[in-house]
Amino acid sequence: MTTAVQPFAGTYHADPVHSSFGFGVLYSGTGKFRGTLDDVSATLTAGDDGVVLAGAARVESISIREPEMFRAHVLGGEFFDAENHPEVKFRSTKVDLAEDGTARVEGELTIAGTTRSVAAAGTWREPVDAAGGGLRAGLELATVIDRRDFGFDWQMELPSGGEALAYDVTLEIDLQLVQREEG
């Protein structure tokens, strides 16, 4: 049995240089396509009601830059619909940080305007004095979502049978959380 701990106080911001938001999806039944959303903002706020993790990522910052048709397809109506839904958002409803370094986060994930409850598991590292001042902590989370839950229904049957693109999508979030000294 693990013991819950709460070493955070105040607000921590994700350091954009050392944080990442990645996804992976199996295609053609064999290969895993990986990408990232690079423009990510996230905060972890610790108060009397516990810890709340909230974040947003700009869909336009997706790592698929070219070919143009590929990017247009992914940002278009069959997937992210970036014009109408420029951000992916998350807000936690429950954050459990265990003494053994494991973490479990539940919350509401919004993609392409659809919000679903998700749970993610991973690890955390407690705040330590950072080289440049302030405190720095780490939180790594992963989960698997079914893209159809968010309206990403696109599919093609491969000539040899089977699905071109898997429905399960792995999400991997690696946050470096920084609290600057006041003043």
Next chain:
Amino acid sequence: MRVLAISGSLRRDSHNTRLLRAAAEMLPPGVELVRFDGLPDVPPYDEDLDGDLAPAGVQALREAIEDADALLISTPEYNASIPGVLKNAIDWASRPFPDNALRDKPVAVVGASTGLFGAVWAQAELRKALRHTGAHVLDDELPVGTADHAFTPGGKLLDPELNRRLADLLDQLTREVRAPLELAS
């Protein structure tokens, strides 16, 4: 043994032409790969032109196929299918049916695309059309996806698994040519 290589893309820096060049470096001993670059000279199929004296571009295509022991065709994917220029060439080469240059000719199909799936649907379409002509088409495919990043600066395939599959496919193709000889001996 001579393998005729046809790229379905006419573009100078075509990924499919590059894939054929990569294949040329991997051939078993005693096999040469000869590229056919005359697709732009093949006119749109017209039965009125398909008489005893076919247009020069068509004659060149048919003779190149006849002179080859096997074919290796690399196709991009346009609108979930093969480029019109490639289908047009197959239509010409399939005539006169059934005693055409493609009949019983061993053919391997590969393909590259800048998307994820490596022209896999175009390859299936191409195999279907080729089988219809009477060619002896290998079942295997070689989908080279995200082709912008699939090759080394020296023109080799980066992915070891794709390299292995291409080598296997070329081996199969040459065995299909040699099989009748081995059976006869």
